[in-house]
Amino acid sequence: MSPRKNHADQADIDTPLVRELVAAQFPQWAALPLEPVDSGGLCNAIYRLGSDLSVRLSLWPAGTDVVQREQAKLAALAPFLPMAIPTVEAIGSPTDAFPGTWSVHRWLAGTHPSPGALVDPRGLATDLAAFVDAFRRIDLPDRPPAYPGERRTRAPMVSMDSSTRKAIDELDGLIDTRAASASWEESLAAPYDGREVWVHSDLTPSNLLVSAEGRLTAVLDFETCGVGDPACDLFPVWYLLPANLRDEFRAALDVDDATWLRGRGRVLSQALIVLPHYKDANPATANYARHAIREVLAAPR
Template sequence: MHPGQRAADDDLVRRLVARQFPRWAGRTVRRYPSGGTVNALYRLGHDLVVRLPLTQGGAGDVARERAWLPRLAPLLPVAVPEVLGAGEPAEGYPWPWSVYRWLPGENPRAGALGAPEALAVDLARFVTAMRGVSLPGAPVAHRGGPVASLDRATRAAVEELRGIPGEAVDCDAALAVWEAALAAPPWDGPPVWLHADLMPGNLLVDGGRLTAVIDFGCAGAGDPACDLFPAWNLLPSGAREVFRAALGVDDATWLRGRGRTLSQALVALPYYRTTNPAMADNARHVIREVLEEHASAGHPRPRATRTKRGR
């Protein structure tokens, strides 16, 4: 998926574990299929999971989780990962890695939620709890800065999508939504604690209800709009309104949150379309949901403009 991505396999994990955590040596190791983009996951026996960063950029997330997860866990309403082993570079693997307790549950899937409105309430409770955290010294959340900081990458992604045959993205409508996010009043309050990556792959449910949130590698402080991702990457329109009402989101924050979610999807789609089907499909879903919401609010879709490519 990425330039410089590190190869990993079952044998490497066995050697790393045997060398650094001999109490777990001899356990079965098997790769766990995941649509994630930053880490490879390996089941270690039935109750543990090894998480190996795929790139040097992901290695920084390891330290963030080790530092903050133990302090965040007692303040949150659902389970979060528990670091049981702090692995270090060895066996030719160059970055720190971790062993976690395995958290049961399934990733929710947009369009196949058992109790979407109840899940919306659960998600709002989690986001509210994160915002209420008062731990000092919070790092800056990934993507937690001003919306304008995403402008160049967002516009570049839109232009790239214009040139990809077969991707039915209304790029002019997407730019209209993005412009609305840029025009929305910025967050003028203090930064709040955020998970900052509430994608379906980072949520676990059981019986349709939220049981755990994983992957805190992006967590930190920033604009509260950053944690509105589930509104468009997971929840149908009715549950989306439940989520918004439970959080008490004002119009400006909603516009910024929608723009941020759209930006992430626009950037992800051309990047992952041939390497990570789960991420690409989620991006298509987000773009579709955002543009439908924008149109249903009475905003006409812009007339298509002809470019040098004939579009």
């Protein structure tokens, strides 16, 4: 089985290739069972290796420094966070068959939550707020920007404007484009005081794992985390949480009106951009985007 092809130019990755890479570079794990994981992710192919490990390969092979930076970042962040996050156990070298660096991670148990099918919505909302609050409180000397193009600006979402409006036009007939434009313009106008905190920046359901009891057990994919607008970590509000718990989540994080509007706009922008690209190629991602768009457009303005 190969990962779903979302783009024509992504790397060709399949089980025999991954098995060959592991056997050649990490023979201590060569005999372990290997199977692909349909994570719904857009950037990496994931394979489970035995019961305790996973192999991650970028769909667009990256250089060694990228994976090493990720390893260092995860190790630095982990002590501050109340939930499990990935740990890089080993870094694989490029080969002729796969010309990028790849990594072996510790396996994290759980399943991706699905909006509308949450076992313990209030407990999950509490866990997510605790994670975001802990993330905001991190104080490390290295402060990489979550969105480099937005640094040192009082209007951090302006750089997203043209791509968002383009996506709205592409979805004419599939969504209420007038409502989407009105919601986006309101969020775009929300002021920003320049305060920066540590943010994960992509707390969508595909990056969250929950237990059978419905509580948050782990958070995945820290490639784009860094310091930025606190609104970046309000994604669960519209991607996942039921409407009756949003005020509780907001109160737990003491979110002001302007930050709430910017957060809503960031969710809308991402979902609008994702949907036209993945509505056929990646149904799971497209369904998450559709849900987020519906929830944002249903919210009072």
